[in-house]
Amino acid sequence: MHSGTRPKTGNLRRRSLLKNLLAIPAALALAHAPSTLADAANTTGLAVTADTVKVGILHSVTGTMAISETGSVQAEKLAIEQINAMGGVLGRKIEFIQEDGASDWPTFAEKSKKLLVNDKVAAVFGCWTSASRKAALPVFEQYNGMLYYPTFYEGLEQSPNVIYTGQEATQQILEGLDWADKTKGAKKYFLLGSDYIWPRTSNKIARKHIENVLGDKVVGEEYYPLGHTQFNSVINKIKLKKPDVVFISVVGGSNVAFYKQLKAAGIDMSKEKPLFLTISVTEDEILGIGGENIEGIYASMKYFQSLPNDNNKAFVEAFKKKWGKDIVIGDVTQAAYLGPWLWKAAVEKAGSFDIDKVREASPGIELTTAPEGYVKVHPNHHLWSKTRIGQAQKDGQYKVVYESKELIEPNPFPEGYQ
Amino acid sequence: MFADYSMAELTSIFAMQGFAGLILFSVFVLMALGLAIIFGQMGVINMAHGEFMILGAYVTYLTSNVFSAYLPESIYGSYFFIAMILAFFITGALGALVEWSIIRHLYKRPLDTLLATWGLSLIMQQIYRSVFGAREVGVTLPDWLMGSYAITDMIEVPINGIFVMVLTIVITIAVALMMQRSRLGKQTRAVVQNRPMAAAVGINTEKVDRLTFALGCGIAGIAGSAFTMIGSTGPTAGQLYIVDTFLVVVFGGASSLIGTVASAFTISQAQSTMEFFLSGSMAKVLTLLTVVIILMLRPEGLFSLKMRR
Numbered sequence: 001m002h003s004g005t006r007p008k009t010g011n012l013r014r015r016s017l018l019k020n021l022l023a024i025p026a027a028l029a030l031a032h033a034p035s036t037l038a039d040a041a042n043t044t045g046l047a048v049t050a051d052t053v054k055v056g057i058l059h060s061v062t063g064t065m066a067i068s069e070t071g072s073v074q075a076e077k078l079a080i081e082q083i084n085a086m087g088g089v090l091g092r093k094i095e096f097i098q099e100d101g102a103s104d105w106p107t108f109a110e111k112s113k114k115l116l117v118n119d120k121v122a123a124v125f126g127c128w129t130s131a132s133r134k135a136a137l138p139v140f141e142q143y144n145g146m147l148y149y150p151t152f153y154e155g156l157e158q159s160p161n162v163i164y165t166g167q168e169a170t171q172q173i174l175e176g177l178d179w180a181d182k183t184k185g186a187k188k189y190f191l192l193g194s195d196y197i198w199p200r201t202s203n204k205i206a207r208k209h210i211e212n213v214l215g216d217k218v219v220g221e222e223y224y225p226l227g228h229t230q231f232n233s234v235i236n237k238i239k240l241k242k243p244d245v246v247f248i249s250v251v252g253g254s255n256v257a258f259y260k261q262l263k264a265a266g267i268d269m270s271k272e273k274p275l276f277l278t279i280s281v282t283e284d285e286i287l288g289i290g291g292e293n294i295e296g297i298y299a300s301m302k303y304f305q306s307l308p309n310d311n312n313k314a315f316v317e318a319f320k321k322k323w324g325k326d327i328v329i330g331d332v333t334q335a336a337y338l339g340p341w342l343w344k345a346a347v348e349k350a351g352s353f354d355i356d357k358v359r360e361a362s363p364g365i366e367l368t369t370a371p372e373g374y375v376k377v378h379p380n381h382h383l384w385s386k387t388r389i390g391q392a393q394k395d396g397q398y399k400v401v402y403e404s405k406e407l408i409e410p411n412p413f414p415e416g417y418q
Numbered sequence: 419m420f421a422d423y424s425m426a427e428l429t430s431i432f433a434m435q436g437f438a439g440l441i442l443f444s445v446f447v448l449m450a451l452g453l454a455i456i457f458g459q460m461g462v463i464n465m466a467h468g469e470f471m472i473l474g475a476y477v478t479y480l481t482s483n484v485f486s487a488y489l490p491e492s493i494y495g496s497y498f499f500i501a502m503i504l505a506f507f508i509t510g511a512l513g514a515l516v517e518w519s520i521i522r523h524l525y526k527r528p529l530d531t532l533l534a535t536w537g538l539s540l541i542m543q544q545i546y547r548s549v550f551g552a553r554e555v556g557v558t559l560p561d562w563l564m565g566s567y568a569i570t571d572m573i574e575v576p577i578n579g580i581f582v583m584v585l586t587i588v589i590t591i592a593v594a595l596m597m598q599r600s601r602l603g604k605q606t607r608a609v610v611q612n613r614p615m616a617a618a619v620g621i622n623t624e625k626v627d628r629l630t631f632a633l634g635c636g637i638a639g640i641a642g643s644a645f646t647m648i649g650s651t652g653p654t655a656g657q658l659y660i661v662d663t664f665l666v667v668v669f670g671g672a673s674s675l676i677g678t679v680a681s682a683f684t685i686s687q688a689q690s691t692m693e694f695f696l697s698g699s700m701a702k703v704l705t706l707l708t709v710v711i712i713l714m715l716r717p718e719g720l721f722s723l724k725m726r727r
Contacts, residue, residue: 061552062544063654064657066653067552067553067654070553195698222697223698225702228702229649230442232579233698234693236435236438236694240427240430253658254650256554256651257649260647260648260649261648264564264565264576264647264648265576266566266574286556287554287555288554288555289650290557
């Protein structure tokens, strides 16, 4: 339709001189409209001009999830700003359109549609909870958009329209359990989580691994409703069952209640009796919990703000410079920061903004400048990444005590774990 | 379900669970008291109750920051009491303002108070988000509030649990005395029972309404302040409490303080016992189911005011 070819000269000849004169500025104006600039880099009518490209940022900045998603928004904006400072993508400056998912899953779907259909963005960086991703996914598949999703999640998904920049469950969990078994000699495990898909799937994987691979025992598995604030009963249960490891995937405000009550119940978490291993508490959450209430627990993730490599030091410095010196950076924030960079690399490899070409170019993309060190996109759209174990310190930071030797292959559909 | 445990363990289970239940009971009473006054006495469905609580929590957070920044370390331990008093007056003042600006226009349309206060709760959440940021804030507690008191090897009692319990008892007695004995309490009850007659004998009903609403909000503020010890402080944290709060008040019979206490006791003990032997989610389901059934049989709640209609 919008092929952008010039009007045929035959038509022109029939027009009056005046009309011709009027047509010149009009034609000039048209040349700057996105639809007419159909060069090789954009054959599908995305919002790409000669010097700009539009992308979308779609997170909750209001509602319950704003607590968690704020960091992702900040990271994505920082990445975009840095990319622009380096000259943009294929010579175009990135302009972002930010939409608010408002912690409401249907809103995520609606706003995705708006970004893809009305704004014709070349990529969307967004979603946080699995529920919001599942709501937006059909829209991305129908209108062929590209979503960069930052959160560690339960796996069991692989969409051609999503790049998952966080870890899927096996990457995060198995290494942590192996570490607890080998380094700490753990034999008895207690699984505790909030009651929704991510903790339940994670614990399913954890249980299979503990029982079938490690040959250890699960002595309890408990779920509490989201937002639960009274954990005295489960703390008593933990005291009675005397597990070696409590494996925790409690999320949101419940975290604050759980760790404060643990401490109040006289459990010194740094004594490691039992050892507390979480997959859900990043530096962001510790801010609300308070370092003194969680000191001594371990977390299994791919990124901690305290990682000593040079990429990370530069990233932390830039992040603090832009968003304030007291800010903390958690695992998901770093994963969100990777999104725009991975997209840039894919676009440049493809030489085009076209979604299909970007998708084709994505597998094999490497990022040597990632704050977590080095990542690579797997053909299944997840990232190869290392897993680290950190121990929470009083100042709210994690001290890295272990790091997997190799990059861990993402395996969203783990056999024998379902 | 008892087979996994030895006799000695069972004894301590029941002791510890009983105590966990008592703490939960205190928490329920504390969060429901303010609402029992506002909903029970005035008939206002205050959906913003949770947000008033969180205002108390934020006041505590600010007080703690001021103490650690400007005042000597030796008196830091006592900031919590100052914070609670401040929380009471600040949330109370806001309550009076809300009553004057919104609620008093809606006394004849009680269901509309639901919508108005729900809107108010959204506004308050967004204000917290704009002022304090979307992230949760960490409230540093004085050292003496942390830790636990070990009775035996198995039985340990958290100190902040005891603190909440004592606080609840003190406030409940104060409220009960106030409602029964004080001039304001008597006037409140008179206004509740018969507004035109109360006005006719010279009670300034508008003033009574305002004070009652402010008192309810103020108690919510104290509750929020106390809950910084056990829960999170964030813009939407108030939402975590609102359902349980209404549950306790409605189940107890809206207009009776004793009912509120009795219902908090029943729900908390049932829930904490079931939580131990079943999973957390299942316990919640069963609790809610029981409450629904009892309310079907006794729509007016456990205790109700007997009066001629």
